[in-house]
Amino acid sequence: MIDPGLKDKVVLITGANNPYGIGAATARAFAAQGARVFLHFFRLPQAPGGAEPTRDPGPTFYQAQQGKTADEVLDAIRRQGGQAAAWEADLSRPDNIPRLFDRVEEVFGPVDILVNNAAAWQGDTFVPSGAEAVLNRFVSTVSAESHDHNFAVNSRAVALLMAEYARRFVRRGATWGRIVNVSTDGASGFPGEVSYGASKHAMESYSRAAAVELGPLGITVNVVAPGPVQTGYIPPEMEKKLGAEIPLRRVGRPEDVADVIVFLASEQARWVTGQLIYVGGGKVMPL
Numbered sequence: 001m002i003d004p005g006l007k008d009k010v011v012l013i014t015g016a017n018n019p020y021g022i023g024a025a026t027a028r029a030f031a032a033q034g035a036r037v038f039l040h041f042f043r044l045p046q047a048p049g050g051a052e053p054t055r056d057p058g059p060t061f062y063q064a065q066q067g068k069t070a071d072e073v074l075d076a077i078r079r080q081g082g083q084a085a086a087w088e089a090d091l092s093r094p095d096n097i098p099r100l101f102d103r104v105e106e107v108f109g110p111v112d113i114l115v116n117n118a119a120a121w122q123g124d125t126f127v128p129s130g131a132e133a134v135l136n137r138f139v140s141t142v143s144a145e146s147h148d149h150n151f152a153v154n155s156r157a158v159a160l161l162m163a164e165y166a167r168r169f170v171r172r173g174a175t176w177g178r179i180v181n182v183s184t185d186g187a188s189g190f191p192g193e194v195s196y197g198a199s200k201h202a203m204e205s206y207s208r209a210a211a212v213e214l215g216p217l218g219i220t221v222n223v224v225a226p227g228p229v230q231t232g233y234i235p236p237e238m239e240k241k242l243g244a245e246i247p248l249r250r251v252g253r254p255e256d257v258a259d260v261i262v263f264l265a266s267e268q269a270r271w272v273t274g275q276l277i278y279v280g281g282g283k284v285m286p287l
Contacts, residue, residue: 004266007034010108011265012100014091014161015118016073017041018065020232022182023117024073025254029262030113031082038104038111039070039086040118062233083108091118092152097160101168113178113265114165116203120153122146123193139192147195154199159206162221166214177219178265181207182257183276185225185284204276211274220273222264226257227280247282256281 011030016023016039027037044066054061070086077084085107089096104111123139124146140146162179169177183200184190190197204223211221228234228242229252243250257279263269264277278284 009112011113013115014040017070025258029258036083058235091157150195150199155202175218179221183225227283
């Protein structure tokens with residue numbers, strides 16, 4: 001029997017309030033291994049007056065899930081006998097990062113495993129704003145605001161979270177640690193989402209540098225890059241179309257990504273660091 005060595009490890013997962021999301025699935029997966037999970041979250045603002053509730057995946061459904069607290073995810077974990085807690089914080093504010101670690105330590109003790117899953121998104125493009133045919137209401141021409149919105153959470157916060165993790169790791173004299181960062185398979189260039197993709201690419205660079213610098217301390221650092229995953233945002237007709245284009249003939253489920261994250265944190269991945277793993281059913285592969 002394989003023992004992943006995760007029982008009683010303290011796991012901090014950012015961006016874990018959407019019950020259909022990768023962060024929530026990762027929290028459930030770690031809890032199933034006996035780890036103690038701390039969920040960070042930050043609710044998206046809802047449309048004034050609230051949109052009509054829907055059970056069908058798509059932008060409205062996804063917005064509603066992202067606007068939830070982490071209570072639903074916490075309840076699911078606790079019903080299965082797991083240990084979990086949560087705290088809401090805006091990671092674009094650097095002062096919240098040490099406060100987040102303080103909260104985890106107050107509840108469970110020092111963080112053993114850091115999973116950087118939280119992401120900010122604002123679609124933007126290099127196409128001039130007058131070219132209406134190629135723009136939609138979710139995308140605008142790249143600007144300082146769209147750049148900073150994406151980079152503040154997707155790259156700067158990740159760098160600061162890793163630095164804070166390492167600082168506390170050294171201070172307590174630890175010798176075993178794991179960092180797993182969640183990117184996207186479009187990070188090398190993402191038309192229509194240019195700043196989002198670039199911010200994730202920067203995060204991948206930070207991750208490789210961290211793997212080299214933190215390896216001698218006993219910390220592995222790896223990146224998971226998901227393909228299309230149904231976290232509530234893909235409408236049914238688009239899900240069918242995307243699935244037909246993927247070698248394994250379906251879009252991903254959050255659990256597909258969560259299982260890889262758990263593996264990278266496990267004892268079985270003890271000699272794996274500095275790696276970028278695409279989890280997308282074969283959608284992105286070298287040919």
